[in-house]
Amino acid sequence: MTITFGVIERTLRCILSLTRNACTNWITESWILAAHKSGQWKLHAVYSRSEDQAKTFGSKHDCHNAYTSLDSFFADNGMQAVYIASPNSLHYEQAKQALKAKKHVILEKPATSTPEELDDLFRIAKQEGVFLIEAFRHIQEANYKLLHKVVHDEKRLGPIYGASLTYASYSSRYNNVLAGEVPNIFNLDFSGGSLVDIGVYPVTFAIALFGEPNKQTYVPFICRTGVDGGGVIVLRYENFGVQINHSKSYTSAAVCEVYGEKGTITVNGTTDIRSVTHWDPVGKKTEELAGSCEKVEKPNVNMVEEAVEFARIVEEGDREAAGKLEGISRIVIKVTSDLRRQNGIFYPADKR
Structure with missing residues (x-):
């Protein structure tokens, strides 16, 4: 069908x-x-x-x-x-x-x-x-789902000690901001800003892995248009924290890591995951766990896995799977809205 x-x-x-x-x-x-x-x-x-x-x-x-x-x-x-x-x-x-x-x-x-x-x-x-x-295309990637299993495998990683996630990529539209213009994605009237455009990827990455945080804080850089150009987020869980660095006004080549009692998981990024390695501190060995990654010619990105899953949900009427995704979406918007409001970033929709 x-x-x-x-x-x-x-x-x-x-x-x-x-x-x-x-x-x-x-x-x-x-x-x-x-x-x-x-x-x-x-x-x-x-x-x-x-x-x-x-x-x-x-x-x-x-x-x-x-x-x-x-x-x-x-x-x-x-x-x-x-x-x-x-x-x-x-x-x-x-x-x-x-x-x-x-x-x-x-x-x-x-x-x-x-x-x-x-x-x-x-x-x-x-x-x-x-x-x-x-x-949220990235949480449908096969290697993200593999990561999810690894992170929750007590034998592989043990108790979680923390995580560091990064998605910072300089936007060509930031050149317009520096030139005195207000492109949509840096415009309060269009509900813009780095947090909701690019920071939402690592935030969702963390929430889909660990669930809803107990508390969240954000130290943003506010650009001249009134939205955030990037910043550092901390999601606080019961026994650990997740640090998130995101931006559209600078670039970072840092990898993402999850730290556990039995080692460290290193991932090449929050999207288009092609490498998931486990560092064993006892054996002093690194093991690559990731499978093959769909290769897509730029500027396009890999969205096939989400297209397949969304079609399956619709065709099978899978309310349970849709409900899990709904739960993630509700937590993400709750967290990101709180983060920006903490810092005085308000959209016209906030006033309705």
């Missing part, structure tokens, strides 16, 4: 330099390519403010249903699901409209601007009998 889906190709017209990056980017291309590669999804429709642009984009992927009205787009009965990767501040309203049209929704991270918005979307999804899934 193949699931038909639609994408929102363009959500805003380009208004000055503030919204120039509202057009479809590499993440949407990556999802479509991965979805088609999985053999379980087929692009059915494209929405754009421009009919020509919708048709041009759709034709690249053998899709000929183009819409310039969201009402008409969501009313297409041939479309079973919608993939949404628009600016963060638009996720809630677009996902709500899709769910009320009884479409399954794959919603790029961060799912919403606030926990309250996410609560409402999950309520609507249950009411309408459809699935809402936040697209």
Whole structure:
């Protein structure tokens, strides 16, 4: 069975330099390519403010249903699901409209601007009998799932002593910030900032591994637009802590590590995991545990594993698996919202 889906190709017209990056980017291309590669999804429709642009984009992927009205787009009965990767501040309203049209929704991270918005979307999804899934691609990777088993293997790692996770990559859009502009991802009005764009990966990485922290603290760097450009997070658990370094205003080549009584697990990164090694302090040996990693040509990223799993959830009606992902999403938005609010980073949605 193949699931038909639609994408929102363009959500805003380009208004000055503030919204120039509202057009479809590499993440949407990556999802479509991965979805088609999985053999379980087929692009059915494209929405754009421009009919020509919708048709041009759709034709690249053998899709000929183009819409310039969201009402008409969501009313297409041939479309079973919608993939949404628009600016963060638009996720809630677009996902709500899709769910009320009884479409399954794959919603790029961060799912919403606030926990309250996410609560409402999950309520609507249950009411309408459809699935809402936040697209945390990295926790669906085979090597992440292997890591999860290793970390919880008492014989392999023993009691956890702590972890250090890093995802810091200089964004070309930060050049615009330094030039006095306000690109979407560094704009409070669009629910931007490094924490919700890139920091959310290691935060989710930790929460999916260890569960909800007892407490979280954040020391961010606030850039001139009012959002965080990066910073250091500490997630506090019962007997250990997780340190997270993330940024869109600088780059780090540091690996990720999990420390235990019986050794150290080193991972090449929080996404696209290709190396998971175990250092045995007694035998003084390092063992590579990772399997092969899906190779994807840049600028695209590996999303095949999540496409396969999300299709399985939808086709099998697997409420249990969807519920586990929902639980992770709820904790992540709770933690990230608390972290930014601790530091005076408020979005328009926080005031509603």
